[in-house]
Amino acid sequence: MNISFTKQQEEYISNQVKSGEYQNNSEVIRDALRLHTIYRNKVINDLRAEIEKGFESGISKRSVKDIIASKRNQ
Template structure:
């Protein structure tokens, strides 16, 4: 597998390794991938919960136009 990273990302990885927090570049990338997985799983779980609340919640008298209009005002 080949992965391309930009200079800024490379500098960040190098900084983390030099700090002693990680032993090598691969550890940094593995940790980043694991954190990304956890982040995505959390976001998806939270979205599913909000959707469930919406489906199980009370029916609103507001129309889609009302909702959009209120968001445009804020």
């Protein structure tokens, strides 16, 4: 596997290793991927919960135009 990083990303990874928190670059990347997975799962679960709330709330008496207008006025 070949991965390219920006200069800023490379510096960030190097600084994390230099700080002593990680032994090498691979540990930084593995931790970043682990955190990304946690974040992504949370976002997906939050969206599912909001969709479920929408289904459970029933049919709205407001039109799409009313909903859009109310959001524009916020």
